[in-house]
Amino acid sequence: MSSAGPDFSALLARRTQRMQRSAIREILKVTEDPQIISFAGGLPNPSTFPVADVAESAAKVLREAGPTALQYSTTEGYRPLREFIARRYWEKRQLRVDPDEILITNGSQQGLDLLGKVLLDAGDQVLLERPAYLGAIQAFSAYEPQFTSVTLQDDGPDLAELEAALDQRKPKIFYAVPNFQNPSGLSYSAAKREAVGRLCAARSVVLVEDDPYAELRFRGEHLPTLKHHCPQGVLLGSFSKIVAPGLRMGWICAPRQLMDLMVTAKQGVDLHSNYFSQRVVHQHLVDHDLDAHIAMVRGLYGRQRDAMVAAIKRHFPASVKSSEPDGGMFLWVQLPEGVSVAALFKAAIARKVAFVPGAAFYVDVADDRHLRLNFSNSDEARIDEGMRRLGEAIRELQAG
Ligand SMILES: Cc1ncc(COP(=O)(O)O)c(C=O)c1O
Incomplete structure (x- = not known):
């Protein structure tokens, strides 16, 4: 028996070959470092939980x-x-x-x-x-x-x-x-x-x-x-x-x-x-008044979304496109031709910023141009600083 424990490979159901660990959960492990500014998770803001x-x-x-x-x-x-x-x-x-x-x-x-x-x-x-x-x-x-x-x-x-x-x-x-x-x-x-x-x-x-x-x-x-x-x-x-x-x-x-x-x-x-x-x-x-609670959540996420959209305009090259959602928790970014998301992810982690590379969300085509940013779980100051570091990394990759 190896230190990894017994080997069940011969016994596993065929479906396990199709079962992949979530790329996001794997990325979240990297972001456990408290110094990392993470836009990777899809977490609601815990300050809104009605404890x-x-x-x-x-x-x-x-x-x-x-x-x-x-x-x-x-x-x-x-x-x-x-x-x-x-x-x-x-x-x-x-x-x-x-x-x-x-x-x-x-x-x-x-x-x-x-x-x-x-x-x-x-x-x-x-x-x-x-x-x-x-x-x-x-x-x-x-x-x-x-x-x-x-x-x-x-x-x-x-x-x-x-x-x-x-x-x-x-x-x-x-x-x-x-x-x-x-x-x-x-x-x-x-x-x-x-x-x-x-x-x-x-x-x-x-x-x-x-x-x-x-x-x-x-x-x-x-x-x-x-x-x-x-x-x-x-x-x-x-x-x-x-x-x-x-x-x-x-x-x-x-x-x-x-x-x-x-x-x-x-x-x-x-x-x-x-x-x-x-x-x-x-x-x-x-x-309790669910509508009042949701209004509070919407107000907070709306401000965080505005902060992220504004910070992207401030810090990213104009050739980067991003969605400007009217709700929810995510913003989707398309990098200019020639800038690889995989390369950006490495450069971003080196700058202690995380996001989810878009490839995880595609089933039948390869993608290396998109990334998902979560805005619900970061305050406005971290959003601005995170976008500043990401913008810097994008420019550096563009410059080759
Ligand atoms: C589109 C979508 N569906 C389902 C879920 C799962 O949510 P739940 O916590 O209700 O299981 C999520 C969570 O992020 C989601 O984004």
Whole structure:
């Protein structure tokens, strides 16, 4: 036996060959050095977490529900929490969702895995945006699909490409993040939402709409969900960005047939999501003003976004392009021709700044020109200093 322990290689499932560690988690290890200014993680700002309110809600649940709150429960999730989510979709988004079509999950990430479990066999086609959310690539990869991607333009997917890919590849899933996408920060226009919904509604494909950032909009009005235009679509949501991610509370809204299968699949995974956590989140939502809380988060992230956009203008060469998102937590940067992101990453780490190279978000093309910057978890002074160092590194690489 080697010091690495016994070797199980001959026993491993084939799917493990497709299971890659998140490039971001690997990068985050580099950034554990407290001197590094990191724009790499996708972390909400911990200063926004409602610590005292959650403590109060947890105490109240234990006081009032006692042992029931610590007992096993149903797989679908705590009914009043599902009703709260359905009511909020109606009040905030004018979307009708039946609480019976909502499954509470361990963050929306688990919803992605459950979808893969009930929909994908090895070799099935999955259509993604280009670039695409890394966590979805990871979740679906375990089910060994073939990935194809559609160009994401400033206002949503290239519709001609999408239509051709739907018709030629006949994917089982089209996975979309229409609001302030991770990694690009881009959002679909109203017209593209309608067109994407219409294209998918007319075909045999599951439109998976992952929407953790919609409520983090600093500018403009809410636009309709894709589900407004494609009622048979699946919609994923999360409390991670509007309350706190460590609670691991998300949900998936799906038509009955998929819902029933995902409930069965989830029983095999974890029986149900943490029931105490569901009760605490529900108590928190009932007793505290979620809208006021979200307004505070939006105000903070909006200022941080403005600081990053301004610092990029100040410190980066004009040939660098960057997105200017109206919400969310990320900004997407395109380097000028001839400047390699891989080289910039090394130069940046040497200057104690970190970001995520774009390559991690591509499944079918190589990329060495884009990078993702997170603005939600750094204050304005660190944002300015970080952009100054990055700008300096870009100029140095440009100069060769
Ligand atoms: C697009 C997208 N989907 C899903 C998730 C996972 O979130 P959760 O904490 O709800 O599992 C994230 C997290 O960053 C995300 O950006």
